[in-house]
Amino acid sequence: MAEEKIKCNDRFCPKHGKISLRGRTFKGKVIKKFPKRVVIEFERTLYIKKYERYAKKKTKLHARLPDCMVKIINIGDYIKIRECRPISKIIHFVVIRKIGGKEK
Secondary structure (H helix, E strand, C coil): CCCCCCCCCCCCCCCCCCCCEEEEEEEEEEEEECCCEEEEEEEEEEEECCCCEEEEEEEEEEEECCHHHCCCCCCCCEEEEEEECCCCCCCCEEEEEEEECCCC
């Protein structure tokens, strides 16, 4: 995967901006793409004590999409996001990198 050398002026870019990353990291599939954010979805297993079984749950998270990654990341791609300070009401994560393309 060859990444393009693009200098972005986005202050929320983890590579070129001044946003500090901390906390949790998630990997998931991009299900929606907006001009400055993406929505990822991933599955997790949840233990239900009453029934002594596991249940699958899907989680959706919104993440900031830096200007330098707009052309690289598309719907269906597998990406990695990392927690940062709250950028807006729903965005508390920033896209770090693309892990893989669309799964067929």
